[in-house]
Amino acid sequence: MALVSNQAFSIFNFRGPLVAEMIQRGCTVYALAPDYDTASRAAVRALGAIPLDCSMSRTGMNPVRDLLDLLRLAWLLRKLNVDASFTYFIKPVIYGTLAARLAGVKKRYAMIEGAGYVFIDEAAPTKRRRLLRAFVTRLYRAGLSQADRVFMLNGDDKQLFVDENMVDADKVQLLNGIGLDLRHFQTTAPALPPFTFLLVARLLREKGIYEYVTAAREVKARHPAARFILVGSIDLNPGSIAESEVRAWVAEGLIEWPGQVADVRPWIAQASVFVLPSYREGLPRSTQEAMAMGRPVITTDVPGCRDTVADGVNGFIVPARDAGALAGAMRRFIDQPELVPSMGKAGRCVAEQKYDVHTINAVILDIMNIKPELKIPAHSLSQ
CATH class of the missing domain: 3.40.50.2000 (Glycogen Phosphorylase B;)
Known part of the structure; x- marks a missing residue:
């Protein structure tokens, strides 16, 4: 699995349980991001994944740079010879999915965590904002056309993307968020006072x-x-x-x-x-x-x-x-x-x-067909 993000911090902070479960199920995970430092690289390794650098900007629209980044990423994915890709955030979803297609990656999955600020309704949007929205819509359409499944987090976003022909409705799987570890976030008494x-x-x-x-x-x-x-x-x-x-x-x-x-x-x-x-x-x-x-x-x-x-x-x-x-x-x-x-x-x-992350991850991994490893008890082998 090649997991493609444009923010290393998010891999272990938000995707940690998913990555760990993939590895537990016998999957090798390459975690690609452009901004690794010593701490984030160590955190990803601690999950059992392999951190790799890739070139990708978080924001901005520079077609030349984005095209070069897409081609570099396609070359890297082809070199890794992965079976599947999983992308999230706008640029990884668009360019990462297209790169995976160019590299011949067999299964390509994308997650839309939110439509993004260009799709926020404005009473009187500027011409620049209208042009940007049209441009991003076309990019999403191109990227998601190459995805096998697209995970989304609310029905409004699904409706928006389907109505704008950015994704086919039958590709979309709705999730209850990305989930969180409820043992990590435990109930505490509220602070009163001060309010x-x-x-x-x-x-x-x-x-x-x-x-x-x-x-x-x-x-x-x-x-x-x-x-x-x-x-x-x-x-x-x-x-x-x-x-x-x-x-x-x-x-x-x-x-x-x-x-x-x-x-x-x-x-x-x-x-x-x-x-x-x-x-x-x-x-x-x-x-x-x-x-x-x-x-x-x-x-x-x-x-x-x-x-x-x-x-x-x-x-x-x-x-x-x-x-x-x-x-x-x-x-x-x-x-x-x-x-x-x-x-x-x-x-x-x-x-x-x-919002239990383990329940949500089970849905994702089942759709990806990443099954738990079959562990044969030692006593069975001796028989």
């Missing part, structure tokens, strides 16, 4: 960062002791928020910003309520992690986000881009603190029913 809200995301406009900060300003006017934590790093994406702006919010006393963290669990443990005011998601892992640790969630009524919350059961759903409604949901928790443990418990139940 603490937490948002974990890349610092992109479309993650609802501005709405979160605006809501924090409104809530702190009435409840100055309330804490608002923002965990995440500045990104290369066009929608990234400037570091100077984030530091200004910190200086104003609105938020706490530890940046990107290696382990989110201590930060979730500090939280009373998890918040994700995103404009569109696949099926957000951050929300699943918070639910697994017994935190209620405030999120938005958009694809992916609304799939994780039953309004009034394990959290509240508010309109996207509506800081006032977001602040109102936050105040409701402050005014009714008894909702925090009850909704948090309900969220943990949902996580156990839907």
Whole structure:
């Protein structure tokens, strides 16, 4: 198996259980990424996989570079002589799948974790955004035409991709997210007081960062002791928020910003309520992690986000881009603190029913026809 990503960190942090299960079932896994360092290389080796460097940019559209990267990747895959490929994130899905086809890889699988920012609905999209969306649509169409199966995380994304002729409906397998290890994310008692809200995301406009900060300003006017934590790093994406702006919010006393963290669990443990005011998601892992640790969630009524919350059961759903409604949901928790443990418990139940990584991985591996190794007991051999 050649697993192709454009971010080494994601291989062991998000794909670790899947890679480990592939290896346990007797599969050799080559893990390809462009940004390995000593630590990430060691982490991938610890899973039992073989880390390999490949050239691929995370963002940007440079047709010449992307074509060269595709050809280099095809050459590498042909040299490795793998039986199957598994790609995720936009560029690996498009260029990695095409490269696998060129290399003669027999089975090609892709995962769409979210449609991406170019498919977020805008009231008045710019001409540049319309052109970019048309270009990305054609690229997806080309890449996914060469995939045998495509894993997707919510029905809205499936409908979008099918309606835009980016993928055939019969190729799509819906999953309940990428899943998480529920033993790793265990329930902890919520922090009360002080009342603490937490948002974990890349610092992109479309993650609802501005709405979160605006809501924090409104809530702190009435409840100055309330804490608002923002965990995440500045990104290369066009929608990234400037570091100077984030530091200004910190200086104003609105938020706490530890940046990107290696382990989110201590930060979730500090939280009373998890918040994700995103404009569109696949099926957000951050929300699943918070639910697994017994935190209620405030999120938005958009694809992916609304799939994780039953309004009034394990959290509240508010309109996207509506800081006032977001602040109102936050105040409701402050005014009714008894909702925090009850909704948090309900969220943990949902996580156990839907988001167990081992259950989800079993579906993926069954579709890939990667069967458990047949282990013959030693006493049988002696007979």
